[in-house]
Amino acid sequence: MSLDQEISGAEIILQALKDQEVDTIFGYPGGAVLPIYDAIFGQNFLKHVLVRQEAGAVHAAEGFARSSGKVGVLLVTSGPGVTNVVTGLTDALMDSIPIVCISGQVPSHLIGTDAFQECDTTGITRPCTKHNYLVKDVNKLSEIIHEAFEIARSGRPGPVLIDVPKDIQFAKAKYTPKSEVSFKSHRIKSGSSEIDIQFIEKLIEHIQQSKKPVFYVGGGCLNSGPQASQELIKLVQKTNIPVTTTLHGLGCYPGEDSKSLAMLGMHGTYEANLAMNECDLMINIGARFDDRVTGRLDAFSPNSVKFHFDIDQSSINKNVKVDYHTNTDILLSLKAINDHIDRRGINFDQNQYDPWWRQIEEWRGKDCLHYEQGDEVIKPQHAIKRLYELTNQQDTFITTEVGQHQMWAAQYYKFSKPNRWITSGGLGTMGFGMPAAIGAQMANPEALVVDIAGEASFLMNIQEIATAVQYKLPIKIFILNNEYMGMVRQWQELLHGSRYSESYVDALPDFKKLAESFNAVGVRAKNLSELDDAIKEMISVDRPVIADIWVDKKENCFPMIPSGAAHNEMLLSKYDKEKPENQEKGKVLV
């Protein structure tokens, strides 16, 4: 194709995607995107994955992005097509996932007339995207697409939407390649690339002086790339400081390592939360002091000096006031710190934190993730533990839905590498996991991809099993079936006098038959003796599998910091009773 040649808007979109090295797109056709679908028909570089509902497309794009580090792309039609992706865009914004959504719009001259399948797409999606565009001139289209990709992946990543009216898809213009677009720096908002040497020196000084330091690592470390996690590991080895990670930080530091305190927060470990509560130095690497992590703010880590690495200036001092911060990319910062230590030949006293580690070992001695697996009924924790033990020899990607199963997965599945754990944290979107697994499998065709699910969440996007079957994606849906919206039931038990209002999921389908009706494979484990075989069969079959694992219906997720409580007010089991005054305060929180 010559660049002097005028091509249609639809062809420009395809050309720009090719230029951006996009090879996979998730979508669903409709009236306002037919010209783009026509362009997709006549090409072979781009693989289109037809989902069964647009929500599936956006979560698949998220799963694709999270598991590959690339930008996820989706294509939907106007009106209901795009309103169906609003949840997923919000999800991607909350969890900083780079995606580009192209939506069709009614022809320009019909905008504002309440035309068929018209909606104010940019208006609706403005608060749930990092940026969005309504294309009014086909001559600007190439530039807009390239800028959209740059915005999606730079700085703190996020979703970007491009709304393209149908007449613009037909109109002709010359294509501008990515290499010829010069981005305006104020619009891209990439973090600072300058190393703050004073920050580094202060940090090292504090590390040397502190007695009770802790690393608190979040999704920002993940978004800085796998190399950032390598630098973190180096720094931890040099300093001998314990590491706790947020839900999204899992995998940034190897979960099996002795310096890992595992996850912190509402369902984090006893040792992680008490270490946060009692530390004298907190080094926050790309976490945002989320309310699930901090618990009651006025009791949050009262005696620590806080360092905060975050590329997003608005995350600094938003919920918790910090003493020192840097907005430089985490990889650059961590690398500079490690280089600084090596260059100056700084040695850290390996015994400096011995009393601190002894204290931590004492907390670990509580064995807060202990559960009693009897002979018959499968404990959900045990199901995940066995899943981990039977899959950790191969490269495995885990996605989840939202609820108890998600927290158990975070507690009992150990990740040794970043980007292997894909979950909806900020927004908490039930129905996220299966389409996200489809996206992860598209990006990693050879890997094992398992969606750890609850039966209620799974039913929210169940239609996507057909997508997995159509594209021969051997994803595994591992349902911890307790016939309840378990986390809702747990809160009702703890805060609402065990009045289980509408949290029992009645009239469930037979998941095995359901799988078969979709031409997928169904397996089931009703009791402990069937568990391992079910997991092994699920892994060995090279087709999409729904594994229906019947687990203890009344099991609750512990440890737990109830809403409105502090880190040192954790409940370790159902026998721990919450203080009544906390209960009343916690009830009004989420």
Add this chain to the structure above:
Amino acid sequence: MSNSSVYPTPINAFKQSKRSVLSVIVDNEPGILARIVGLFSGRGYNIEALNVTVVDVENNLSRITIETLGEERVIKQIIAQLEKLVPVHSATNLANLKESYEAEICLVKVEFENEDQDHKILNFADIYRTRTVQKRQHLVVYEISGTSERINKFLDDLTTISGIKVELVRSGPIGLGI
């Protein structure tokens, strides 16, 4: 304060709050005002006054001036959030500049009945150096500019005159750092 809104708007809600004037330079493109207003409503910040106009035609830039109320921590957060918006070049709290100037313009329509009122109105108009835009029997329209505080004082003084009817429009403050 009486109002007909369904939302409670207690007068003392912002006791800890400080008035701040923010100056924001943005690309003049569709939706930019909606982005900014949406940011304020979505995150529960207050807008006391808002002014938007193109100030650089060649580079297609607008300057938005926002008067807001909030504790210092909140104002800092607002600025950080504003600077995250793609079309925003910069957001500045004028109070943080070494030198900055503020001005506002206000049009006031005063209806009166007798000579005594006319006399008092004229007196204030003179003191505050207003410009007379229109004058008819029993009606006068003034233009007054300056700091918001000065305009407030003029309006307060007018209310001491009983029996007159005042209707007004204000631009909200605009400001510039030097």
